[in-house]
Amino acid sequence: MAKSGNSKQGGFAERLSKNNVFLSVVALVLSLIVAGLVMLIAGYSPLEGYSAMFKGAFGSVDNLAQTLGTATPLIFAGLAMAFAARGGMFNIGIEGQIIAGAFPAALVGAYAQGLPWFVHIPLCFLAGMVGGGLWAALAGFLKNKLRVSEVILTIMLNYVAIYLAEYLANYQFKAEGMLVRTENVLPSAVLTPLIPYSRLTGGIFVALFFAVLMWWFLSRTTAGYQIRAIEANPYAAQAGGINIQRMNLVTMFLSGALAGMGGAVEVMGVHGYFITNMTSGYGFDGVAIAVMGRYSPLGTVVSAFIFGALRAGSTSMNRMTNIPGEFIQVLQALVILFVSTPGIVRMFLKKRRQKKEAQN
Amino acid sequence: MYAVEMHGITKQFKNVLANSNVDLMVRQGEIHSLLGENGAGKSTLMNILYGMYAPTDGSIQVFGKPVEIENPLKAIGLGIAMVHQHFMLIEPLTVAENVVLGYEPKKKGCFDFKKAVAQVEALSKQYGLAVDPRERVENLSVGTKQRVEILKALYRQAEILILDEPTAVLTPQEVTDLFRVLRGLKESGKTIIIITHKLKETLELADTVTILRKGEVVTSLPTASVDEAKLAELMVGRIVAFETEKKEVAGEHKVVMALRGATVVKDRRNVLDNVSLEIRSGEILGIAGVEGNGQTELIDVLCGLEKLHGGAILLDGEQLRSKSVTPRAMLEAGVGHIPEDRGKRGYVGSFTIAENIVLGYHRNKAFSKAGLINLKARDEFANKVSQQYDVRMDSIRDTVGSLSGGNQQKVIIGRVFAQDPKVIIAAQPTRGVDIGAIEYIHAELIKMRDAGKAILLISADLEELTKLSDNIAVLYAGRIVDKRKANEYDERTLGALMTGHAAGGEEASKEREAQ
Numbered sequence: 015m016a017k018s019g020n021s022k023q024g025g026f027a028e029r030l031s032k033n034n035v036f037l038s039v040v041a042l043v044l045s046l047i048v049a050g051l052v053m054l055i056a057g058y059s060p061l062e063g064y065s066a067m068f069k070g071a072f073g074s075v076d077n078l079a080q081t082l083g084t085a086t087p088l089i090f091a092g093l094a095m096a097f098a099a100r101g102g103m104f105n106i107g108i109e110g111q112i113i114a115g116a117f118p119a120a121l122v123g124a125y126a127q128g129l130p131w132f133v134h135i136p137l138c139f140l141a142g143m144v145g146g147g148l149w150a151a152l153a154g155f156l157k158n159k160l161r162v163s164e165v166i167l168t169i170m171l172n173y174v175a176i177y178l179a180e181y182l183a184n185y186q187f188k189a190e191g192m193l194v195r196t197e198n199v200l201p202s203a204v205l206t207p208l209i210p211y212s213r214l215t216g217g218i219f220v221a222l223f224f225a226v227l228m229w230w231f232l233s234r235t236t237a238g239y240q241i242r243a244i245e246a247n248p249y250a251a252q253a254g255g256i257n258i259q260r261m262n263l264v265t266m267f268l269s270g271a272l273a274g275m276g277g278a279v280e281v282m283g284v285h286g287y288f289i290t291n292m293t294s295g296y297g298f299d300g301v302a303i304a305v306m307g308r309y310s311p312l313g314t315v316v317s318a319f320i321f322g323a324l325r326a327g328s329t330s331m332n333r334m335t336n337i338p339g340e341f342i343q344v345l346q347a348l349v350i351l352f353v354s355t356p357g358i359v360r361m362f363l364k365k366r367r368q369k370k371e372a373q374n
Numbered sequence: 375m376y377a378v379e380m381h382g383i384t385k386q387f388k389n390v391l392a393n394s395n396v397d398l399m400v401r402q403g404e405i406h407s408l409l410g411e412n413g414a415g416k417s418t419l420m421n422i423l424y425g426m427y428a429p430t431d432g433s434i435q436v437f438g439k440p441v442e443i444e445n446p447l448k449a450i451g452l453g454i455a456m457v458h459q460h461f462m463l464i465e466p467l468t469v470a471e472n473v474v475l476g477y478e479p480k481k482k483g484c485f486d487f488k489k490a491v492a493q494v495e496a497l498s499k500q501y502g503l504a505v506d507p508r509e510r511v512e513n514l515s516v517g518t519k520q521r522v523e524i525l526k527a528l529y530r531q532a533e534i535l536i537l538d539e540p541t542a543v544l545t546p547q548e549v550t551d552l553f554r555v556l557r558g559l560k561e562s563g564k565t566i567i568i569i570t571h572k573l574k575e576t577l578e579l580a581d582t583v584t585i586l587r588k589g590e591v592v593t594s595l596p597t598a599s600v601d602e603a604k605l606a607e608l609m610v611g612r613i614v615a616f617e618t619e620k621k622e623v624a625g626e627h628k629v630v631m632a633l634r635g636a637t638v639v640k641d642r643r644n645v646l647d648n649v650s651l652e653i654r655s656g657e658i659l660g661i662a663g664v665e666g667n668g669q670t671e672l673i674d675v676l677c678g679l680e681k682l683h684g685g686a687i688l689l690d691g692e693q694l695r696s697k698s699v700t701p702r703a704m705l706e707a708g709v710g711h712i713p714e715d716r717g718k719r720g721y722v723g724s725f726t727i728a729e730n731i732v733l734g735y736h737r738n739k740a741f742s743k744a745g746l747i748n749l750k751a752r753d754e755f756a757n758k759v760s761q762q763y764d765v766r767m768d769s770i771r772d773t774v775g776s777l778s779g780g781n782q783q784k785v786i787i788g789r790v791f792a793q794d795p796k797v798i799i800a801a802q803p804t805r806g807v808d809i810g811a812i813e814y815i816h817a818e819l820i821k822m823r824d825a826g827k828a829i830l831l832i833s834a835d836l837e838e839l840t841k842l843s844d845n846i847a848v849l850y851a852g853r854i855v856d857k858r859k860a861n862e863y864d865e866r867t868l869g870a871l872m873t874g875h876a877a878g879g880e881e882a883s884k885e886r887e888a889q
Contacts, residue, residue: 234749236742243733246722253679253711253719254734255702 070330083213091300107168109297115274146274
């Protein structure tokens with residue numbers, strides 16, 4: 015209470031990121047317990063489920079590669095969400111921005127001929143960045159023009175991106191065959207698996223590099239400083255001569271660019287082309303990942319790995335037991351719930367402490 | 375009979391000893407002032423009494439009975455209530471709903487709004503706290519919100535009322551009202567403790583004063599036995615200069631910044647109505663006025679935060695194009711801004727001192743090269759400025775939110791003054807700042823004036839205004855209703871003009887006729 019004077023300051027992200035990492039861990043454990051209870055109620059054995067999940071995620075080199083490979087686009091999606099949040103923007107449109115990045119990346123990959131791989135691959139990434147970035151910046155632009163919340167705009171633009179890409183993949187750029195997909199990317203634009211037949215590619219190093227880059231950008235550049243200031247106190251930022259509308263546009267572009275790279279890495283590393291439904295909800299996972307990572311690049315990377323493990327594990331849980339893989343979604347929803355309501359977690363912790371004290 | 379006895383209270387926070395062996399004895403039915411600078415441990419002590427903190431050591435008695443106060447609920451049960459500096463009200467709810475919250479009257483298990491209104495009405499009549507129980511809190515002025523807080527305490531049958539810096543946010547008129555109410559409460563036998571760093575208030579209102587300094591009690595004595603100078607000395611620990619040396623600055627005072635017929639419209643009302651003024655080098659132009667009469671808009675217009683709907687801004691005699699008046703352009707043109715609400719416009723609480731000290735100037739070549747922050751140069755600058763402006767801190771890595779009000783203000787003042795601005799818009803520069811810092815800030819403002827800066831001073835503190843200003847303009851309902859040399863005003867005339875009374879004697883009306 016002595017500090018109630020500051021309570022009006024600091025955005026949601028700033029406050030959340032100050033909380034202990036511990037809270038995230040407890041939230042994860044609580045979610046595992048509650049999801050286990052749900053499994054139990056539904057008539058499955060949580061022990062069996064979790065052990066299958068664990069084996070599926072870490073049981074062998076192949077499984078581990080699957081986990082890391084799945085984590086790669088999730089890192090990009092999580093960073094995209096975290097970056098926007100650090101600038102005071104709530105970007106729920108990552109799903110759409112992944113597609114807006116994946117599609118141009120697939121086209122550059124398929125049609126830019128005669129390039130060596132070390133030019134072609136970065137070029138595809140660039141196409142993904144620009145595509146995703148512009149798509150997100152469009153939401154920023156409309157926010158500035160129409161004064162509509164970016165939450166609404168980004169959600170709506172998700173659908174526009176999904177169906178626009180589907181349309182283009184179905185007509186103008188359709189590859190031969192039954193599937194709604196574009197042509198295969200050229201061999202020079204393929205990220206080869208590090209472990210054969212896995213999703214794990216060099217893309218993961220690109221993702222990690224961009225996590226470091228994001229940290230550096232926010233803490234070391236003038237633009238990063240301005241972006242953080244807007245989130246922490248827009249009034250003071252404005253008085254400090256920071257053009258909030260313009261910086262919001264920059265924030266959205268860079269956030270979308272990170273998402274777009276996630277799309278590009280999936281095209282080059284997993285599918286080899288753009289295909290509808292290829293994102294399988296990575297964008298929405300990105301929200302949970304960033305929240306659990308407390309909007310810090312490091313935290314986001316760590317929670318992306320955990321979510322990667324859950325996803326990889328749920329596939330084999332589905333295969334090895336009769337527990338439906340959809341339980342993973344229950345688990346993810348619980349993680350979001352517990353992480354975004356630190357009060358519940360604190361209450362839980364306090365109860366435990368009191369009990370311990372009472373026992374002593 | 376003592377209402378509150380606190381013995382040997384010690385409170386150790388991680389690194390800070392906030393209270394050290396503090397004794398506080400409050401007689402029943404008195405107004406007791408807990409006086410001290412920011413960070414002296416007043417609020418901590420009261421938060422202990424209110425059950426928000428557990429003391430590391432010491433004991434408490436309430437009405438002669440030893441008690442353990444583990445939480446505010448317990449405190450309320452003992453008849454202790456606290457009115458915080460930042461009100462704990464639910465804005466969209468009505469006054470009555472706020473007052474009864476937690477102790478609602480019920481009818482058949484449902485909330486009985488009618489009864490709540492009746493009870494609040496009765497209370498407000500009994501204690502002379504005029505307020506409409508059906509009004510929504512969000513529509514109330516700050517002074518009225520405070521009344522609601524006091525009603526809340528009375529509704530909970532508080533016998534001991536703690537008020538944390540109750541006058542910090544009030545206009546002079548509201549302060550008078552509050553004092554009347556508090557005296558009335560005292561008459562009816564309530565015990566009142568006010569936390570304050572204001573000497574005048576203490577002398578005017580309190581029966582007894584306990585002075586805290588650096589977490590320890592300096593002394594406790596009846597207010598009848600001391601004067602302002604003595605209190606200040608006890609509080610700060612040294613003799614305080616109340617008079618600031620001020621001589622007229624020699625040479626020509628040329629107009630640096632000016633407004634011509636400036637008008638701002640909000641909700642179809644002219645919140646700034648045809649305002650013309652000139653800010654001259656080597657002069658402080660004071661703006662007197664009750665808050666909400668256009669001060670905020672005046673400041674915002676001059677700093678580029680608000681667009682003019684009519685009239686013009688001139689800088690160095692040149693009229694600025696409306697499009698080019700942005701906050702950044704004004705900063706770069708040398709208009710320094712000390713915001714009226716430092717928590718809102720002034721600093722970013724979660725940023726470090728170093729980050730805050732360059733806010734607004736972060737693009738300067740000294741701090742930024744090719745879009746990268748020059749950390750070394752910035753930190754050196756931050757260290758230099760915080761030393762020069764006497765910011766008390768552990769390191770420039772501390773967040774500004776963790777500093778005391780006075781030190782936060784020094785960070786802002788250092789930020790502005792260190793950039794050698796041409797014009798300084800100083801709004802409420804000493805609001806919520808302790809006396810040692812006030813003295814310092816006043817001296818710095820005078821120094822800047824003597825160095826030939828053009829200064830606009832907006833302050834709700836008339837004493838500050840008359841002391842520092844060369845000229846004073848009175849702002850009422852968005853208009854400048856009077857303007858004269860500062861020494862031609864006394865506080866009474868100013869007060870009358872500020873509240874829209876055309877008083878101020880014949881001279882004023884003559885002058886207006888002449889215009």
